[in-house]
């Protein structure tokens with residue numbers, strides 16, 4: 107289950123699997139690692155942040171995250187690639203084995219008490235009471251937040267409304283579907299304005315309509331000036347709403363930057379559709395022209411275009427007697443970039 111944990115509340119005890127006796131991240135800045143300043147350009151920064159569990163597994167391997175203020179940063183990667191572990195370190199819920207992290211320009215976990223009230227989070231972990239209604243759970247969470255602004259009732263109703271839970275507000279939490287639980291977690295993160303929102307897999311358990319709503323909500327929050335870090339193992343679900351992305355693969359940050367820049371550098375793809383009798387012949391034509399990585403999937407073909415123009419491909423196919431039922435240059439997706447970088451499908455788990 108994924109629910110919310112407000113980082114305002116005291117940090118959780120170390121994760122059960124956390125390595126004991128390991129060196130932790132230096133909590134306060136040293137002269138060699140100067141503190142970032144309030145108002146720093148980056149809402150989140152890490153330097154060689156690393157987590158090694160007691161099992162010996164390095165779940166997060168020296169990552170340097172750069173999340174600019176005002177960005178919607180898609181923190182992407184297959185299941186098990188280290189996203190949640192990173193987020194838990196960022197929020198001070200588990201200690202780092204080495205490396206350093208700053209939130210809103212302040213070193214973590216040392217500055218947690220100051221900085222976490224300005225950060226909303228949706229992350230894994232039990233936080234809601236099963237026998238209370240969704241609304242009563244929010245009232246309870248809000249009451250624990252000493253720095254919450256007044257007018258609690260209005261804020262709670264507004265948060266429930268924003269995530270589409272107004273009608274189910276009085277239902278008991280244990281009767282909520284996974285998607286409703288997820289929405290309640292989001293509502294808790296939205297109880298008051300935050301400078302930074304950290305959402306771990308917010309679309310988990312949501313139907314396509316719920317996923318669209320989360321995307322819209324993230325867009326609205328960003329427009330209002332909130333920096334949002336949103337993690338997902340479903341690239342396509344989230345990539346369109348992101349201004350920046352960081353992609354994890356087996357604990358390493360393999361790619362980071364502005365989303366449009368990352369895909370425009372990727373290689374051009376061609377998609378062709380023909381009839382069943384001509385698919386193999388079409389593949390032959392593409393290969394002869396110099397296209398690479400030609401893949402046939404029924405009557406559809408995909409290939410890397412290189413420097414060849416789609417018009418030349420159309421002419422060559424027609425000249426070879428291949429019926430061209432469809433042909434398009436396809437904009438590479440982040441998944442294409444990921445697969446090319448890692449040689450793995452995006453849904454690979456380990």
Ligand SMILES: Nc1ncnc2c1ncn2[C@@H]1O[C@H](COP(=O)(O)OP(=O)(O)OP(=O)(O)O)[C@@H](O)[C@H]1O
Nearest residue numbers: 121123159161165184185186187188189190191339
């Ligand atoms: N307490 C723990 N002890 C040992 N290994 C752990 C622990 N927690 C996580 N791991 C391992 O660390 C790796 C990274 O896990 P993490 O939950 O950070 O991945 P993730 O990218 O968030 O995955 P998902 O998308 O499935 O949530 C995984 O291989 C996981 O099995």
